[in-house]
Amino acid sequence: MQGRRIRPALSMYPRLVREKLGRLIDLREGEARPAVEAFVTLFGVIAAHTILETARDALFLSKLPPQRLALVYALVAAVTLVVSWLNARFTRRFGKRNALIFTLLAASYGTALLHLQAMTAAVLFGLYAWSALVGTLLGVQFWMFAGQLFTVAQGKRLFGPIASGGVLGAVTGAGFAALALSFVPVGALLLVSAGIFLATALFLTTVKADAAAPLRRALGRAPVTEGESLRALLRREPYLGELAAFVGLSTAAVLVTDYLFKSVAAQTIPRAELGLFFARTYAVLNALSLGVQLFVAGRVLRRLGVVPALVILPILLLAGGTAMVAAGGVLALALFAKGADGSLRYSLHRVAAELLWMPLSGETRDRGKALLDSVFGRAVQALTAGGLLLLGALHLGSPRALALIIVLLSAGWLVVVARLRRSYLDLFRQALARGTLDPAALTQELDLGSVETVMEALSSRDPRRVLAAMDLLDEKRRARLVPGLILYHESPEVLLRALRLITAPERTDWPPLAERLLAHPSEDVRVEALRALARINNHVAVVRAEGDESPAVRAHAALWSARGGDRDPLTTGRIRELLALEGSDGRKARAALLSAVRDAPDARSAELILAVLRGIDGPALRGDAGDALDLSTRAAEAMTRVQDPRFVPLLIAALGQRDARPTVRAALVYQGEPALEALVVALRDPATPPRVRMHVPQSIARFRSQRAADVLAGHLGDEASGAVRYKALRGLGHVVAAGHVEVDPKAMEAEARRTLLEHFRLLSLATRITGQDAAARLLRGLLEDKMAQALERAFRLLQIVHPTEDLQRAHLALRSTDKPRRAQAMEFLDTLTLSSARATTVHRDLREALRVVADDLGGAGRIARVRHLLPRAPRTEDEAVAQLLADPDPALATLAGHHARARASLASTAEARVAG
DSSP states (O other): OOSEEEOOGGGGSOHHHHHHHHHHSOOOTTOHHHHHHHHHHHHHHHHHHHHHHHHHHHHHHHHSOTTHHHHHHHHHHHHHHHHHHHHHHHHHHHOHHHHHHHHHHHHHHHHHHHHTSOOOHHHHHHHHHHHHHHHHHHHHHHHHHHHHHSOHHHHHHHHHHHHHHHHHHHHHHHHHHHHHTTTSOTTHHHHHHHHHHHHHHHHHTTSOOOTTOOOHHHHOOOOOOHHHHHHHHHHHOTHHHHHHHHHHHHHHHHHHHHHHHHHHHHHHSOGGGHHHHHHHHHHHHHHHHHHIIIIIHHHHHHHHOHHHHHHHHHHHHHHHHHHHHHHOSOHHHHHHHHHHHHHHTTTHHHHHHHHTTTTSOHHHHHHHHHIIIIIIHHHHHHHHHHHHHHHHHTTOOOHHHHHHHHHHHHHHHHHHHHHHHHHHHHHHHHHHHHTOOOGGGOOSOOOHHHHHHHHHHHTOSOHHHHHHHHHHHHHTTOGGGSOGGGGGOSOHHHHHHHHHHHOOTTOOSSHHHHHHGGGOSOHHHHHHHHHHHHHTTOHHHHHHHTTOSOHHHHHHHHHHHHTTSSSOGGGSHHHHHHHTOOHHHHHHHHHHHHHHHHHSOOGGGHHHHHHHHHHTTSTTTOOOHHHHHHHHHHHHHHHTTOOOTTHHHHHHHGGGOTTTHHHHHHHHHHHOHHHHHHHHHHHHOTTSOHHHHTTHHHHHHTTOSHHHHHHHHHHHHHOSOHHHHHHHHHHHHHHHHHOSEEEOHHHHHHHHHHHHHHHHHHHHHHHHOOOOSHHHHHHHHHHHHHHHHHHHHHHHHHHHHSTTSOHHHHHHHHTSSOHHHHHHHHHHHHHHTOOGGGOSHHHHHHHHHHHHHHSSOOHHHHHHHHGGGOTTOOSSHHHHHHHHHTOSOHHHHHHHHHHHHHHHHHHHHHHHHHHO
16 A cells, blocks of 8 residues: 555544443544543553552651651652743743653653662652652643643543543552552562553654644743732732632641651551552552542532532541540541542542632633642642651651641631632622623532522623523533523523523423514514424414514524425425515525524425525625625525535535635535535636635545545645645645545655755745845745745645644744754654655655755755755856746746846946946
């Protein structure tokens, strides 16, 4: 097979598996593969880190006193704070996927290296800090990478299920460690962890990164210091101060709990058994956390709300701490406190804590979370660790003293949560009142208090508040909570939104209320009410609407009435009467008929659609261009629901209308293979109007089929128009990115070589045009633009050959003035295109051309390197002008003519001066 199968690695998953996943998770078209890839990646990251953490705790506490933990906590907080800042810069420079792969490889190498060291005190400190650092960086980098794979809307649906991969990885890692320690020493777990890190990194190399990641550096704000930004946020949003208190107290409480648990365990459990004890303990806690996340968290949040969910963990810690104050360092009580933390913090408590950010605006939420979770959280960890060190130095760090600290911190935690409830609901009410609540920002189910606030907003007379509440309930799939009585609202906007939201066939509370809206003053409301009633076959409402004064309402009623018979709708008397209307009434009636066909598609409606289109330019209907475009667009919308081969030539001709083009393309795809073949004919026919032909390649690409890929690939080399050729290239890129197609990599590389040589040909001409007249400057500018376009086309072709690589980032790097960045891009391209399987002359020339493009040379130096590939490279300006005058591009030839005349004029002037 000459071509190569280009498709995502996971596209071979059986359809049955995808369907079963879809029943459990809200997976949509094209989301199964990236969701599974993200799930597997997070599973590997957390499984490896859990095994590393188990070995770390066992080795540290078996050889060092538990009091040293406070010192390592402070060390970890300080190191992580610095490395987190460096990590942000590293990720921006090399890309999110590459950064994650690099960190996984570094984690594997570093963990294996630590296994080979003698476990001295310094090495144990390094192991503990290394484990915490790796866990923090991998967690941050993974979620940044996940944010690149999915849009915001997708993330809100899929991040929860993906996060369960981390919990499952923790359960698997801890369970494996508990089982393995029955047969191998604790130190061997470091090698197992390193192996899983390495396997995850190798798996991640098969995952496709988003090549269109935004360049945040270019678009970002001026840098501000983190302290100044946090203070400014707290001044602007006092609610963040309460969240800061919540984060600080909870962070300190769980850190002291962890320290107390490990201290008591080290004093109670024999050192030789610490590894097995920690492995079994973590396995049980992670299993409990998974169970809570799957079976408890959602129910508790729905039934009790945010505040009851947030008080569960501090109440349990308060209970465990109080018992230890009374009983002393009992392992069972320390295990109880640690168990509450381990089973709830990353499940129920994490979910409820995320809900606290819900009422804030998107910008405030993003910046506040970043600052509180990273800078402020690490600072609290460092201060808490310093306090533990001080207690140890003063010999006051007994289990009872530590338990008392937990009691005090947990009590303060509960007080803050109680205050947060009132502020949370107040902000929620304000956001609804402003109509500014962003439903896409809500990551979890609504709690009871939020539902009460939303229901209160539904009773408001302010349309913005009611619409915000309905949008929120719709986003959270709680539309059944919108009462039918909302149809009594006085605002037409509210009525239209409610009629589209609550008119489900299984609901019985809205039809009588919708019937009364058939007499509403607003024509749009009457039409929407009729649509809803007709969908449930309310014949009385349809008959009533046939006598409406509005031609739009009558048109909807007439078509819905015609659907019940066996005749062509075009032959019914009422529809013929509507088609006979003239002027604005006629345009309204036809637009409504087309909308009704779209809402209730019927194969017999094809004649009606054609009749409306035939009448658009008639004298009885002739209006402005906007009216004709509106009817054409509505006709295309109807064609997305009705198939007829007669539609195809009309749709192709409509590709010249910019505003209607997206709908026209959707209609062409719905028409199926006949439409694709007609588009192929139009693309190959030079008589096709240029304005239409320009947009045919992208329309072919919408079919996402092998036939579409073959047509577009074959059209890259024999198309005379550069604009159409570029459109075909972009369309082919979209088809390949969608997967499941084959392309010939040799053909794409040959085209990339040709395009790169065109880039160098233009460069050789530009370097010879040295004049300073206006024509020369314009000519050089045009040549530079065409050079940039040629280079972009070459990289688009290489992206088709290597669909899983981020070649756009390499292209941007080559255009940079940063020498190290260009050198990295050159090395990346040279390694990427190294292939003994395609060691042909074309392939060698392509690699050589790419190296020259990436090299830090001037224009003349580059031309000298590739002169053997450019037999017609001009050596003088006269030769360059002569070649440009004969160029097939009329713009280049015209400007070259102006420049030639300017040069001749200057030469004549110079001769005259010499003669004088």
